[in-house]
Amino acid sequence: MGKWATGIFTSIHGGLGAGLYAVKELGVSTVHLHTPTAEYRTPDRTAEIKEQFGQAGIEITVVFVGFEDDDYTTPEIVKDTVGLVPQDRRAHRLQETLEISDFARALGVDAVGMHLGFVPTDPTDADFAAVVDVTRQVCDRCAQNGQHFNLETGQETADELLAFIQAVERDNLAVNFDPANMILYNAGEPLEALDKVGEYVKSVHCKDASKTRKPGQPWYEDAPLGSGDVGIEDFLRKLNNLGYSGPLTIEREYSPDQAGDIKEALQLLENLRAKILGS
């Protein structure tokens, strides 16, 4: 894989980003794969998925953990429902996360990504220690499987994320940097955050967002890549300065014209890659 191969965040059945058929049509060489549900993670079906992507010449670079009862309706609901932080869901979700690490290994993928949830920000909070503990368990399974565990950014500020990573103390704990999430969750300026957590960044989402919110709207707006407030060219220049050479993975979830937006995003990334890298 060359430097900054383009990619798309996809799932087996469409949904987030684009399905395999759409990915093939777009001609990208890498994807982040949102994990399918348990019924699709049997050995037979896993082998089938591996073969389908292999035949299409598409490399899965990160498998993303998610759960059927994750709810992204509002940031407050995210706090109660997403990741390993909600206490009422933690134990069984930890087990499923470990299984997803094994599923990723069976696919030959060396990174697992996840929205861990809103980590408690006070290190003296008892739940902070409990979330550190489950994160260690995930890191240790990932290490056995030869994987990094990449935390999706945005639910906390860069400083809080750094403090959490340092508390976990695991060499394979890393960051999937999503600059738009910093805006969507109001967690700080994306490019300043990248300066702080840059050494941990092992994968990225190329996603944009606007710092505007209509009355009554629970979220800031996702925006087509290049049209929001992230500053995509500066984002890529910073990644280049950090020595990041992994894929540029487009994430575009909520759009009336998802395919059109992704096509334009691919073109934008090609243009910026030529401008910045000269290739």
Ligand code: MG
């Ligand atoms: Mg993302």
